[in-house]
Amino acid sequence: MRPIDPRPLANKLQSIPPFYVMEVVRIAEELESKGVDVIHLEVGEPDFSTSSSVIERACIALQAGKTRYTDARGIQALRDALSTWYKAQGLDVSARRIQITVGASAGLLLASAATTNPGEGVLMADPTYPCNPRFVEVVGGQVHWIETDISSRFQPTCEALELEAKASDRTLMLAHPANPTGQAVPSAELERMIQWCLETNRHLIVDEIYQSLSFNDALDSSLAISDQHFVVGSFSKYFNMTGWRLGWLVIPEYALEATQRLAQHLFICPTSFAQEAALSCFESDALEEAEMHRRELKERRDLLIPRLEAMGFKIAAEPDGAFYVFADASGVTDDSKQFCADLIRRTGVAITPGIDFSKSLPPTWIRIAYTQPEDRLLEALDRMARFIHD
Ligand SMILES: Cc1ncc(COP(=O)(O)O)c(C=O)c1O
Structure with missing residues (x-):
């Protein structure tokens, strides 16, 4: 058969940058295949397993034949459970505004598609x-x-938005707390930015997948300030269900009907038995487990930060939540990509170079995901200290 000329792919595919952490992952695989003990602090995924009550419920759902399409908005019981969950936080979020999604990823895509026209800007x-x-x-x-x-x-900040936003920027996207920093939006600033979006008639999408994983005072959802924006949630992180691909999108009333119609066309529905299983997340056993894990993550953060600082990493503000430390490593390297590659090769400790997350920061930042138990974190810290001081 005559060889076929490659047909050009969509232009937008040309601009997708590589994940620099993939080089670290590649070296990790190479080392592991040789029997080297690699400590994985590069992936944004909790090390805890899904609660056994959730797993049991999934098995029951599968046996009971819950393997077919569901309502495109998600099963009513799960939407009700989320509405009740918000109510326990003092928020009135009606189940009709909750769309169950295939992870937060689908929620972010759906909210972007619902708000953004070609050529328009997203801040x-x-x-x-x-x-x-x-x-x-x-x-x-x-x-x-x-x-x-x-x-x-x-x-x-609201000040930066007022200075920099163009008329064509129709949407603001925030994460509260954010990845890679673990930092929440300070509440007064959040209020100002929400107000700014309302006054300037812009859409707002707030990614709150780490909201329940906050370590100081309980972190209020942005829904406590307004119900006129999109909020993205997920079962992935707080409930340790990354592989189940389940999240949700709270949709403002003004966009509800059209966004739900789009969800139907894009996804048909989220996975049926994962939705059934997730009902168990809101029972006391699973909630206690999730809270225990949150406390453990806080202990890990508190263990890690002073030791990293003693090694020369600068962590100007303690992360509010999630499971990341985003640190300035300029005290130990001027090239974090090279530093991460050398670190994994010499010590088996895998971390992520900051350039995966930022175009504007100097190339000296790193992200450490504390997704390993305390003894493994201590081992990783020892290896890093030896590497830096050798
Ligand atoms: C800020 C943020 N949003 C969304 C996602 C995607 O989450 P999900 O697994 O629910 O699709 C991640 C995953 O790491 C994340 O860090």
Whole structure:
């Protein structure tokens, strides 16, 4: 058969940058195949397993034949359970506004598609979760980066938005707390930005998948301030269900009907038995387990930070939540990509270079995900200290 000329793919595929952490992952695999003990602190995934009550419920659901399409909005019982969960936080979020999604990823895509026309801008903090620009670009939008620094906890400020937003920027996307920093938006600033979006008639999407994983005072959802924006949630992180692909989107009334129609066309429905299983998340056993894990993550954060600082990493503000430390490693390297590659090769400790999350910060930042038990974290810290001081 005559060889077929490659047909050009969509232009937007050309601009997808590689994940630099994949080089670390590649070296980790190579080392592990040789029997080297690798400590994985690079992946944004909790090490805890899904609660056994959730797993049992999934098995029961499968046996009972819950393997067919569900209502496109998600099963009513799960939407009700989430509404009750918000009620326990003092929030009135009606189940009709809750769309169950295939992970937060589908919620972010859906909200981007619902709000953004081709050529319109979406305001977003740099640094950010690296998939966010893709959700925007795939629907034809353009990311308008807002450079941030530690003085605003790497979150945009209303002042910066007022100065930098163009008329064509129709949406603001926030994460509260954010990946890679673990920093929440300070509440007064959040209120101002919500107000700014309302006054300037812009859409707002707030990713709150780490909201329940906050370590100081309980972190209020942005829904406590307004119900006129999109809020993204997930079972992945707090409930340790990354592989189940289940999340939700709270949709503002003004966008409800159209967004739900789009969800139907894009996804048909979220996975049936995962939805049934997730009902168990809201029972006392699973909630206690999730809380226990949250406390453990806080202990890990508190263990890690002073030791990293003693090694020369700068952590200007303690992360509010999630399971990441985003640190300035300029005291130990001027090239974090090389540093991460050398660290894994020499010590078996896998961490992520900051350039995966930021275009504007100097190339000296790193992200450490504390997704290993305490003894493994201590071992990783020992290995890192030896590597740095050798
Ligand atoms: C900020 C943020 N949003 C969304 C996601 C995607 O989550 P999900 O597994 O629910 O799709 C992640 C995953 O790491 C994340 O860090």
